[in-house]
Amino acid sequence: MSKRVEYIFPTEWESILKRIDEIDPVKYARSRNFIDGDVTYLSPYISRGVISVKMIKDIIFKRGYKLYEIEKFIQELAWREYWQRIWQSKGDQILSDLKQIQPDFVHRKLPVAVINHQTRIDAIDKYIEQLYEQGYMHNHVRMYLASIVCNIAKSHWLLPARWLYYNLLDGDIASNHLSWQWTCGSASSKKYYCDQANISKYTGSNQQRSFLANDYEILAEMDIPDILKETTVPDLTTILPETAELKIDTTIQTCVYNSYNLDPLWRKDENVNRVLLLEPSHFIKYPVNEKVIEFILQLSKNIPGIIIFKGEFKELELLYNGKKDQIIFKEHPAFVHYKGICDSRDWLAPNTTGDFNSFFSFWKKAEKEFKLD
Numbered sequence: 001m002s003k004r005v006e007y008i009f010p011t012e013w014e015s016i017l018k019r020i021d022e023i024d025p026v027k028y029a030r031s032r033n034f035i036d037g038d039v040t041y042l043s044p045y046i047s048r049g050v051i052s053v054k055m056i057k058d059i060i061f062k063r064g065y066k067l068y069e070i071e072k073f074i075q076e077l078a079w080r081e082y083w084q085r086i087w088q089s090k091g092d093q094i095l096s097d098l099k100q101i102q103p104d105f106v107h108r109k110l111p112v113a114v115i116n117h118q119t120r121i122d123a124i125d126k127y128i129e130q131l132y133e134q135g136y137m138h139n140h141v142r143m144y145l146a147s148i149v150c151n152i153a154k155s156h157w158l159l160p161a162r163w164l165y166y167n168l169l170d171g172d173i174a175s176n177h178l179s180w181q182w183t184c185g186s187a188s189s190k191k192y193y194c195d196q197a198n199i200s201k202y203t204g205s206n207q208q209r210s211f212l213a214n215d216y217e218i219l220a221e222m223d224i225p226d227i228l229k230e231t232t233v234p235d236l237t238t239i240l241p242e243t244a245e246l247k248i249d250t251t252i253q254t255c256v257y258n259s260y261n262l263d264p265l266w267r268k269d270e271n272v273n274r275v276l277l278l279e280p281s282h283f284i285k286y287p288v289n290e291k292v293i294e295f296i297l298q299l300s301k302n303i304p305g306i307i308i309f310k311g312e313f314k315e316l317e318l319l320y321n322g323k324k325d326q327i328i329f330k331e332h333p334a335f336v337h338y339k340g341i342c343d344s345r346d347w348l349a350p351n352t353t354g355d356f357n358s359f360f361s362f363w364k365k366a367e368k369e370f371k372l373d
């Protein structure tokens with residue numbers, strides 16, 4: 001049996017700040033790959049735009065560490081930014097094979113054994129079950145899962161990525177879809193494989209025998225194991241809360257919040273309407289389950305006076321009768337159809353923009369910006 005770590009994500013602002021205070025970047029570097037390592041569990045708050053990677057970096061830098069002591073931690077924060085920059089630069093292209101068609105995929109479905117957590121890889125089954133209960137999965141387990149689904153069961157990455165995203169409180173299309181693409185070789189030069197020994201080591205499992213207990217050369221050539229042969233297309237539908245007709249004071253501006261912007265500090269002291277806009281069209285494109293919606297609604301309680309509205313941006317726009325610059329929002333590649341005043345997000349490296357061939361070419365440039373801090 002592998003170790004069990006509980007994943008709990010409180011939604012009150014003070015608890016989130018406490019979680020940032022508890023980061024130990026030095027221990028993090030040593031242990032992050034292990035299931036019970038000192039990771040931060042901050043991704044649900046970063047993905048939902050409650051806090052930013054820049055805010056975390058600033059707090060850590062103020063503690064007086066030397067850059068080399070915390071480099072690994074800052075580098076991981078930078079991975080988030082790297083994927084976001086690719087999304088910004090490539091737009092909807094990240095929803096299909098980015099650099100090359102995924103090598104060797106044979107179908108566009110998901111193995112039933114994965115959905116039912118019955119792959120017979122103990123750690124994977126356990127953490128898929130926990131994903132359904134708690135909405136989170138450790139980074140290494142996400143990599144193993146993607147590798148098993150795409151490279152062993154030979155699914156095309158897109159449907160499985162949508163399924164994982166559907167179940168994650170920290171769902172971020174850029175980090176998610178691009179990590180799947182990196183694992184299956186459609187956005188990287190080679191596929192990522194994991195074997196049973198690797199999984200057992202990092203998840204604290206004592207399992208030794210399984211279809212993954214083979215050399216990497218054999219795993220790369222092997223037929224799809226019987227247990228992964230039955231496939232299906234899961235139903236991924238979002239159920240949004242019913243809300244009242246939108247009523248706002250149109251003599252003042254409106255700040256628009258959404259599932260990627262729930263920042264309680266944003267324009268905090270301004271006299272504006274604050275609307276959490278849940279667009280059905282967004283959730284058709286990027287479906288999430290009811291636990292994720294509930295998490296978003298709970299996080300929005302940190303924003304005083306917020307009105308929750310299920311509807312499209314156009315409906316909000318109409319209330320202003322064509323008056324310009326009344327709607328304010330934060331830039332985000334999922335919401336390029338918004339019109340009005342566009343605020344920038346907070347970035348680790350505001351001038352390191354555009355497309356980069358690899359994380360390390362991004363990092364080389366981004367890092368210079370921190371050194372200037």
Ligand SMILES: Cc1cc2nc3c(=O)[nH]c(=O)nc-3n(C[C@H](O)[C@H](O)[C@H](O)COP(=O)(O)OP(=O)(O)OC[C@H]3O[C@@H](n4cnc5c(N)ncnc54)[C@H](O)[C@@H]3O)c2cc1C
Pocket residue numbers: 032038039040041042043044046047053076077078079080081083137138139140142143146165168170171172173175176177179180
């Ligand atoms: C197949 C796959 C799918 C993924 N899908 C998502 C997703 O939908 N949403 C999401 O937030 N992350 C995703 N990740 C990245 C990573 O798994 C999570 O960000 C991380 O596990 C979150 O836990 P944490 O906050 O404790 O991370 P920590 O290890 O404590 O890291 C701190 C922060 O650094 C950033 N970070 C760390 N590792 C990565 C990484 N590999 N890629 C990008 N950013 C990183 C995150 O913002 C994270 O919150 C995915 C990774 C894989 C392999």
